[in-house]
Amino acid sequence: MVNLMLANMVTALNNALDLCLNESSDIIVLGEDVGKDGGVFRVTDGLIKKYGPDRIVDTPLAESSIIGTSIGMAIAGMHPFPEIQFGGFSYIGFDQLAAHAARYRSRTMGNIQIPMVVRMPVSGGVRTLEHHSESPEALFSHIGGLIVVEPSTPYDAKGLLIKAAHSKDPILFLEPTKLYRLFKQEIPDGMYEVPIGKANLAKEGDDLTIITYGTMAREVQKTVEENNISADVLDLRTINPIDESAILKSVKKTGRALIVHEASLSFGVGAEISARIGEKCLYDLKSPVMRVGGFSFPYPFSGDEDYWVPNRNKVLYYIKKLMDS
Amino acid sequence: MIKEAYNTSIKNMQVMDEDSNVDISLIPKDLDDKKLIEMYKFMNLGRAVSNKLLALQRLGKVATFAPLNGEEAVQVGSAYAMDKNDYIVPIYRTHLSLIVRGVPLKSLFTAVKGYEEAYSSISDYHTTPEIIVVGSQFTHAAGIAYGLKYRKIGNAVIVYGGDGSTSEGDFYEAINFAGVFNLPVIFMIENNEWAISVPRSRQSAAETLAQKGVAAGIKSIQVDGNDVLAVYKATKDALESIKQNGKPVLIEALTYRMGMHTTSDDPTKYRPEEDVDAWQKKDPIKRLQRYLISKKIWNDEMEQSMIEENKELVNQAAKDIESVKSEPEKMFDNVYSFIPETLQEEKDEAVKNNFWQ
Numbered sequence: 014m015v016n017l018m019l020a021n022m023v024t025a026l027n028n029a030l031d032l033c034l035n036e037s038s039d040i041i042v043l044g045e046d047v048g049k050d051g052g053v054f055r056v057t058d059g060l061i062k063k064y065g066p067d068r069i070v071d072t073p074l075a076e077s078s079i080i081g082t083s084i085g086m087a088i089a090g091m092h093p094f095p096e097i098q099f100g101g102f103s104y105i106g107f108d109q110l111a112a113h114a115a116r117y118r119s120r121t122m123g124n125i126q127i128p129m130v131v132r133m134p135v136s137g138g139v140r141t142l143e144h145h146s147e148s149p150e151a152l153f154s155h156i157g158g159l160i161v162v163e164p165s166t167p168y169d170a171k172g173l174l175i176k177a178a179h180s181k182d183p184i185l186f187l188e189p190t191k192l193y194r195l196f197k198q199e200i201p202d203g204m205y206e207v208p209i210g211k212a213n214l215a216k217e218g219d220d221l222t223i224i225t226y227g228t229m230a231r232e233v234q235k236t237v238e239e240n241n242i243s244a245d246v247l248d249l250r251t252i253n254p255i256d257e258s259a260i261l262k263s264v265k266k267t268g269r270a271l272i273v274h275e276a277s278l279s280f281g282v283g284a285e286i287s288a289r290i291g292e293k294c295l296y297d298l299k300s301p302v303m304r305v306g307g308f309s310f311p312y313p314f315s316g317d318e319d320y321w322v323p324n325r326n327k328v329l330y331y332i333k334k335l336m337d338s
Numbered sequence: 339m340i341k342e343a344y345n346t347s348i349k350n351m352q353v354m355d356e357d358s359n360v361d362i363s364l365i366p367k368d369l370d371d372k373k374l375i376e377m378y379k380f381m382n383l384g385r386a387v388s389n390k391l392l393a394l395q396r397l398g399k400v401a402t403f404a405p406l407n408g409e410e411a412v413q414v415g416s417a418y419a420m421d422k423n424d425y426i427v428p429i430y431r432t433h434l435s436l437i438v439r440g441v442p443l444k445s446l447f448t449a450v451k452g453y454e455e456a457y458s459s460i461s462d463y464h465t466t467p468e469i470i471v472v473g474s475q476f477t478h479a480a481g482i483a484y485g486l487k488y489r490k491i492g493n494a495v496i497v498y499g500g501d502g503s504t505s506e507g508d509f510y511e512a513i514n515f516a517g518v519f520n521l522p523v524i525f526m527i528e529n530n531e532w533a534i535s536v537p538r539s540r541q542s543a544a545e546t547l548a549q550k551g552v553a554a555g556i557k558s559i560q561v562d563g564n565d566v567l568a569v570y571k572a573t574k575d576a577l578e579s580i581k582q583n584g585k586p587v588l589i590e591a592l593t594y595r596m597g598m599h600t601t602s603d604d605p606t607k608y609r610p611e612e613d614v615d616a617w618q619k620k621d622p623i624k625r626l627q628r629y630l631i632s633k634k635i636w637n638d639e640m641e642q643s644m645i646e647e648n649k650e651l652v653n654q655a656a657k658d659i660e661s662v663k664s665e666p667e668k669m670f671d672n673v674y675s676f677i678p679e680t681l682q683e684e685k686d687e688a689v690k691n692n693f694w695q
Binding site for chain 1: 454540666669
């Protein structure tokens, strides 16, 4: 008998952390304000009371050391869950991710593994200060050796985090800030896993395939519903490794592909997917592959953010353009 | 032996105690009555600005904001001591240093409303935009100081950071760089005891943050950060020392964050109200006010007219930003020194197809 709980993404993640901490004493949570404050978005709320300050650790304010020491903890047999307070601050720890976390396994032929789950809020739409709204998934995915996960629903958030806790790899777990409290869903209150590397076919249709994730997953579904469009909507859930077979299967069926993400258009996840479709099913296409993304420059101050983040107008325009070409 | 090796002696300076008793021998000679009053007015204006922006944020008229309440003495005492051609490298809470420098209130309010227009003439004031990624400002300041020295401009730099920022690698790298190259820069550590919810004790096992400078070979001192006279003196002394030997200085100013980290924060979650109350008694504005009154250079009438004046200034700034609004096509103009063809295409497409409607 599965008991259900009504949860937004914050509650779902908090519940997942609780279950994982309870299951394995190798797991600790560390980062800025994760303890007494319960995290600036309250994802770790209450955990310090239950698991104590040795397992829910408020660290000094230093991102490079939060990730670097987590790598060390993993080498020592632990399974650390470092939190970076905002994705925009992860760049200070980028060296630790790119030069070390991503390479330990390959440079030791598997002798040293880095089981680690680096959580961070990403993307915009909530009127924050600078550097609190970036979408860095393409940067991390480009390195190779780092798994990059980005859920768009409470159900997936919980299941993916539990799956991450059961994995041996360094995982970047990106949590879209805007979706933290946007909606609730009934989810099982116990342990369950959502597979890493598998996209979710969130909607089924015939005329085109829309590949998306994160903040845009919901926007795309709303656009499709509001305009009675018959589309396959694939919510990637994992950016790297990408679920190429799910993408190709759908695109072969519909013959049209649109990729929608919030991150900057140029050199992004959309380019990667578009290239794969071009390489592997060009002759199934009825029209060129198209992309929707944020503009090709850094996220602006909050006053202009609604103009930078792709909106439903832009998504709909591209759907029509794709159908007409 | 080990005990001896760890013994670093950091001087802690106070000019005016909590009851506003002043050690006259320590007051810098140039600090005349006019300047004392001007500093007092700046401190009050800073608090008025902070309170106004807090109120505007609660009304949804501006975005997230970091209040400066309680930290007025650190920001005024230091910025006021600097020459107008010295550089200020501010962070997300040091709004008052920018006000002292002459950055218009409208610019500061525009920044909090969320528009880059706020900073469109910021270099005219020999300062940079407020820096938000904690710690990164220190290396910029060292670089600016290098540039000033290289170009034989006889000015100095002051850079601000909180207690938490001294945990970042960039802090150590910057003081190290500045020490190696004898750069004209003051590292002002505004130690307000809290990095959001994390207390000073969790940032470092070092007895003082000032002693971190010792390891980098730079002169370091601690001051009472709620004593504007001490902060002013420490900054003046630092500038004089820089003029004499060209070497950087680190000042740790001990103060307290009376309010929230930002408007998104709820401090009751992690610190007892009594702790805050204890600091009310040390209020930097009240402290200077008592001194000015005892010197008979300030009275109720002057206080009232200053309050009115400040109210007008902040209300005017709030009014000035009402008309500040999005002009999305402008986002494309300053990505590079030119507009690449592909970027122009993104812009044209957005305009032509009404993506922004």
